[in-house]
Amino acid sequence: MTSSMTGTSSATRPASQSTSASGNTASTLRTAKRMAKQMLPLINVEFRAIACGTAGHLFSVWSVMCAAASIILGFTQHTPLWIPLAVAAIIMALLRGPLAYGEQLFNHQMAFSTLRDIRISVFDTMRRLAPAKLKEQGRGNLVTVITEDIELLEIFYAHTLSPIAIATITALVNTVVLAVLNPWLGLTALVFYILIALVVPLLSAKPTYRAAFAERQAQGELHSLVLESLDGREELLAMGASSTTQARLRSATEKMLDARTRNQRAAGWNGLATESIPLIAIMVFVTVSSWLATTGQASTLTAIVAIAGFLTSFPALISVARLGSGLQPTMAAARRVFALFDETPAVEETEDGSDLKGFDALEATSLAFRYPHARHTTLSDVNLRIVPGDTIGIQGENGAGKSTLIDVLMRFRERSSGDLSVSGVSIEAVNTHSLRSQESMVSQDTFIFSTSLAENIAVSKPDASREQIEAAAHKACLDEVIAELPGGLDHVLERNGDELSEGQKQRIAVARAFLSEAPLVLFDEPTSNMDALLEGQVMRALLDQQADSAFVVVSHRPAVLAYMKQVLTLDHGRLSPTR
Ligand SMILES: Nc1ncnc2c1ncn2[C@@H]1O[C@H](COP(=O)(O)OP(=O)(O)OP(=O)(O)O)[C@@H](O)[C@H]1O
Known part of the structure; x- marks a missing residue:
């Protein structure tokens, strides 16, 4: 530029x-x-x-x-x-x-x-x-x-x-x-x-x-x-x-x-x-x-x-x-x-820092975050350690700061104080493109691009083979959606996927997560629009293919949190163990 x-x-x-x-x-x-x-x-x-x-x-x-x-x-x-x-x-x-x-x-x-x-x-x-x-x-x-x-x-x-x-x-x-x-x-x-x-x-x-x-x-x-x-x-x-x-x-x-x-x-x-x-x-x-x-x-x-x-x-x-x-x-x-x-970005991209060789751990110590012009801090003292193989559920009341925490862990927002490191390197010293290859995220709102369903799924891995896309779609319970669309996987979706239900869009987001090779995936309410049956299938499929990846899932639903090995509650800007 x-x-x-x-x-x-x-x-x-x-x-x-x-x-x-x-x-x-x-x-x-x-x-x-x-x-x-x-x-x-x-x-x-x-x-x-x-x-x-x-x-x-x-x-x-x-x-x-x-x-x-x-x-x-x-x-x-x-x-x-x-x-x-x-x-x-x-x-x-x-x-x-x-x-x-x-x-x-x-x-x-x-x-x-x-x-x-x-x-x-x-x-x-x-x-x-x-x-x-x-x-x-x-x-x-x-x-x-x-x-x-x-x-x-x-x-x-x-x-x-x-x-x-x-x-x-x-x-x-x-x-x-x-x-x-x-x-x-x-x-x-x-x-x-x-x-x-x-x-x-x-x-x-x-x-x-x-x-x-x-x-x-x-x-x-x-x-x-x-x-x-x-x-x-x-x-x-x-x-x-x-x-x-x-x-x-x-x-x-x-x-x-x-x-x-x-x-x-x-x-x-x-x-x-x-x-x-x-x-x-x-x-x-x-x-x-x-x-x-x-x-x-x-x-x-x-x-x-x-x-x-x-x-x-x-x-x-x-x-x-x-x-x-x-x-x-x-x-x-x-x-x-x-x-x-x-315009000053919320976070300056790092281009001359370190490239991560792999993912060992994400560690947050006394992490705090306050929105500019906000009267109170949203996160005041968060301590968290995520290692490969972890499945961590995070719950908390509306407005407790769960989505904000995910944004800070993804470095979409810069923490106000405290330490945050990935594989032992302070997060701002990690080259942004390298950080994105290690951490990915499924947000609450899924954006559907005006292209085929296959390409929409492959957003997280543009060079994915047809077989990999089909496998990801299958695990995300998209088979019946694909069967109903006139062009199947090649059906071109338009207007932010107007013809799909919110639950179907969420399944596309989950399919993207299946394709992603990032070893740490953060999910923000991934199944909030799915019925209990689908939710169960999707969560089981996620855990089945987890291997060494680490998953952090923000959810209000006890049924989703029940799949997690560890559940934390975010309250007054602090995380505390629930089980
Ligand atoms: N861009 C922003 N600027 C200022 N304050 C914000 C901004 N985004 C969120 N907040 C405030 O930060 C607090 C935490 O919001 P956040 O969305 O992280 O909560 P949450 O726990 O994810 O809520 P929910 O369960 O409803 O999704 C809320 O009080 C919210 O009003």
């Missing part, structure tokens, strides 16, 4: 909250600088875009100037000079097309490559933040960042830096050319160039940024609400609460539309200036040129050629003037993407 993208900060709030709408110039410049850094690996492509764009715009100005000079010289003075001027005008006009094509091609090559790198970094960041910090982000907000916010960055990478460079170079060259024709013409052009390419975008940037930022935030909140209403649609219908949700959706939509309207209004003012100022500039320029011609300070030929050139010099500048409002949604989106990159 590119370090400039992922520099960490002390931010601990979700991306939706950790950025403010303050559009001060310093922070916008910082964001722009950070974005520009991503372009460094492709700087040659950017130079090519600038070269093509500059040449293309200058050729279009010069071709019109040469054509004007050629026509006047040919018709009024009948000098042969009109011929080379006409040829030059035609050649430059013909070159304008390929140069414009090149400019677009290189700009988009730059934009798409940079966006690809940013997308990879976003997915890397999500992996780094998962699972603890990702839960805090809000799914809707993440969806907005991953889809719309990243797409908006395209404007910066394809339509910002090179147009600014092109506009600056062409404006300077045009000013010099016009000043050579007559200093007054050069001065007049320079004043209007500065007005259009500098003053207009700077004046329209700040108000547009605020509205654009509010719109991005409102969009994220609306997406969160829509996803929440979709996920909870059955509860809402069953509880007759649809109208409340509709009202919340309406209010969120209005908030978003209000921000969008303000954004459009700010963009409208920018459009007004961008359309009017060139016309005023042309009127003033024509007036100055006519005055110079009538007072004999410039020839008619000079005045007409200068007017022709000035008229055609605006497109490069107008695209920069429009950035004043057009770029602001992009800057707002960039702040949100960078806020995600800057």
Whole structure:
């Protein structure tokens, strides 16, 4: 991952909250600088875009100037000079097309490559933040960042830096050319160039940024609400609460539309200036040129050629003037993407630590854990030793901290104090990928991916053979589910396994545990949705294939705990033996 993208900060709030709408110039410049850094690996492509764009715009100005000079010289003075001027005008006009094509091609090559790198970094960041910090982000907000916010960055990478460079170079060259024709013409052009390419975008940037930022935030909140209403649609219908949700959706939509309207209004003012100022500039320029011609300070030929050139010099500048409002949604989106990159993970992954050779023991001594901002510690003094062959049941009241303990043992969350080691190595000194190969987990909620049932089972061992998958499915009592699905093991499950019952999904999770080769498996309520018969079959199958593995099973059910050699109770943050 590119370090400039992922520099960490002390931010601990979700991306939706950790950025403010303050559009001060310093922070916008910082964001722009950070974005520009991503372009460094492709700087040659950017130079090519600038070269093509500059040449293309200058050729279009010069071709019109040469054509004007050629026509006047040919018709009024009948000098042969009109011929080379006409040829030059035609050649430059013909070159304008390929140069414009090149400019677009290189700009988009730059934009798409940079966006690809940013997308990879976003997915890397999500992996780094998962699972603890990702839960805090809000799914809707993440969806907005991953889809719309990243797409908006395209404007910066394809339509910002090179147009600014092109506009600056062409404006300077045009000013010099016009000043050579007559200093007054050069001065007049320079004043209007500065007005259009500098003053207009700077004046329209700040108000547009605020509205654009509010719109991005409102969009994220609306997406969160829509996803929440979709996920909870059955509860809402069953509880007759649809109208409340509709009202919340309406209010969120209005908030978003209000921000969008303000954004459009700010963009409208920018459009007004961008359309009017060139016309005023042309009127003033024509007036100055006519005055110079009538007072004999410039020839008619000079005045007409200068007017022709000035008229055609605006497109490069107008695209920069429009950035004043057009770029602001992009800057707002960039702040949100960078806020995600800057989010501090609950646990920093270890990459330069030790690799575990095998699993001897997991030991927790005086282990404590407190959620950030929580008033009490959830785990205050946990002492636990797990060795190969152990089966340990953990029970406790709702909210006692059982799932939290599993998260800490998996190092999804960092303990607040105490010691925690695996095979004699302090857990944070173990390389994360090595830790995951030794410890795996079956959580309360099973996520079903949109792929075949076989591939869903093989999540814990992607290179598992067909026989191994079938055996795991059989042990997890999935035979009858497989027989009922139209494609059997190859049936493609969709929408988080909508067509399966919760108990069937849990059996898929257990099948994953059967396939996993991790010597320590932590189960969080693995059979809570199964009937007593299935539960018994699954537990017996688990113990049958246990061999040297160690199992820790969190459960409220005495029937499940009865299978365990040792049962512990978690109460007031402490584990004590029950039997
Ligand atoms: N992300 C969080 N931030 C703050 N507090 C949390 C968070 N997650 C859980 N808690 C709190 O920590 C305590 C322990 O929660 P945990 O889910 O570990 O309990 P549990 O024993 O697994 O409960 P259950 O039997 O209901 O599954 C609860 O009081 C809960 O409110």
